[in-house]
Amino acid sequence: MKRVYVFCEGQTEESFVKELMYSSFLSNNIILFPIICTTKREKSGLKYKGGISSYAKIRAELLKLCLSHKHEYVTMLFDYYALPSDTPGMDNLPQGSSLDKILYLEESIGSDINLNNFIPNIVLHEFEGLLFSQPEAFSFCIKSKRDILKLKEIRDSHTSPEEIDDSPLTAPSKRILNIFPSYKKVLHGVNIAREIGMHTIAGECKHFSDWVLRILSLSEAEI
Secondary structure (H helix, E strand, O other): EEEEEEOOOOHHHHHHHHHHHHHHHHHOEEEEEEEEOOEEEEEEEEEOOOOOHHHHHHHHHHHHHHHOOOOOEEEEEOOOOOOOOOOOOOOOOOOOOOHHHHHHHHHHHHHHHHOOOEEEEEEOHHHHHOOOOHHHHHHOOOOOHHOOOOOHHHHHHOHHHHOOOOOOOHHHHHHHHOOOOOOHHHHHHHHHHHHHOOOHHHOOOHHHHHHHHHHHHHHHHOO
């Protein structure tokens, strides 16, 4: 049985791994262990949560995980949207598609960590993009057929849910909020994803599918 530690950006990603991915991988003799990136800081003796403003925090925790589990694997589940500006490769992204940029960043992060039990992964563009794999699943929390059609129109205007762009105004999460203002990532996100199912998400989102297949291939791999 192979163990894979999934370093997650937040609670939603952790729940996504636990509730959608875990059972599928377990049946392939792989156990996934989601771990949330800690963002607590000390101020005047009090602990509070803040955003991930620096790659140094991500790097330190990834290195700790990889070195603490040398004979197991470590991967990550972070959005490209709002990734810290000091992330390796961010200052010289190549021209080309969004996928070209993501692959370059993953390669840069992999080179920076430089450990053979690490598998870099960045969601293109953000978690909410995956939810456009099946807009009808939003009926779990959106009762208006017109609003569901609006979500479907967004999906149909892109070749893949992963291509819905990362502008602060038009990122997948912003588009959802424009239609469904009460959307909460932690509250609704994983429930919508559950309605869709991992098989459908992987079928619609090639980069996500490639990551899933890479992890599945570890069942036969040796470090």
